[in-house]
Amino acid sequence: MKILRNKIELDNHLVEIRKNDQEIGLIPTMGSIHKGHKSLVEKCIEANFFSLATIYINPTQFDNKSDFENYPCDEKKDIFELEKIQCDALFFPSKEDMYPNGLKSQKEILDYRDILCDKFRPGHFDGVTTVVKALFDITRPDHAYFGEKDFQQLKLIEKLVQQNALPIVIHACPSIRLKNGISYSSRFKNFSTHEKKILDNAAKFIYEHLIELKHNVTSIILDKLKKNLLEVGVNKIDYLEVRNEKELSFASLYEKYRLFVAFYIGNIRVIDNFALHYKVKNKK
Ligand code: PAF
Secondary structure (H helix, E strand, C coil), X not given: CEEECCHHHHHHHHHHHXXXXXXXXXXXXXXXXXXXXXXXXXXXXXXXXXXEEEECCCHHHCCXXXXXXXXXXXXXXXXXXXXXXXXXXXXXXXXXXXXXXXXXXXXXXCCCCCCHHHHHCCCHHHHHHHHHHHHHHHHCCCEEEEEHHHHHHHHHHHHHXXXXXXCCEEEEECCCECCCCCXXXXXXXXXXXHHHHHHHHHHHHHHHHHHHHHHCCCHHHHHHHHHHHHHCCCCEEEEEEEEECCCCCECCCCCCEEEEEEEEECCEEEEEEEECCCCHHHCC
């Protein structure tokens, strides 16, 4: 795997790749590589694209200083993990590469706002779309891979590409889940054994209620799930909502639905979503 430490190295390397007419697939990450990230790289490799992973812990998407300071980081292990699956190249952009005019983010995308994570983490998605746009601008990929775990992020990035008419195919990839059914997240590396147990118990209740939600969506079921999560030690629930996949608005009949959840265990935020799709088969 080629390690690229600055924009000049990146440009020189990509010139060679483009000479061979190989399409470039970008896998942007903030490091702490786990199975979810690796599945994105593997999808890119399977498609025969040049797999270019990036690691940059983006300060502008953190709404909380201590979350940024405690974000897990292990460069050696990340390189090892990506090398193991034969990722072609790994780029570590610098702050200057990403933010040549200083650490500022722009509110470019106005859709999918004021709901879900945007309601609880103001400015977060401006940071995400700003850095993803910067990554697109300097790597100019043909394809880019994102996980469905961050579903709202994925919708905003799809809009970013559409709004700017960027010639990039966005690949939305299914979540890779832990044994307990929750999607992998880099932040889980900071969990204590006790907090892991809370996550396992929370997952058990989520899956129990998913069965009910597949038959019917009611506030009674959601309230019961909220109560159960708080009982097993979740200390704050940001949201627990059923929304459709297309607009992320509250679901109505015959749409694809998901249960969207965000809550805290200790001071670590867990977000996930679970497809329900219970009415779709009945569509006339
Ligand atoms: O999903 C992430 O890891 C980040 O939000 C991303 C897309 C790499 C932007 O910093």
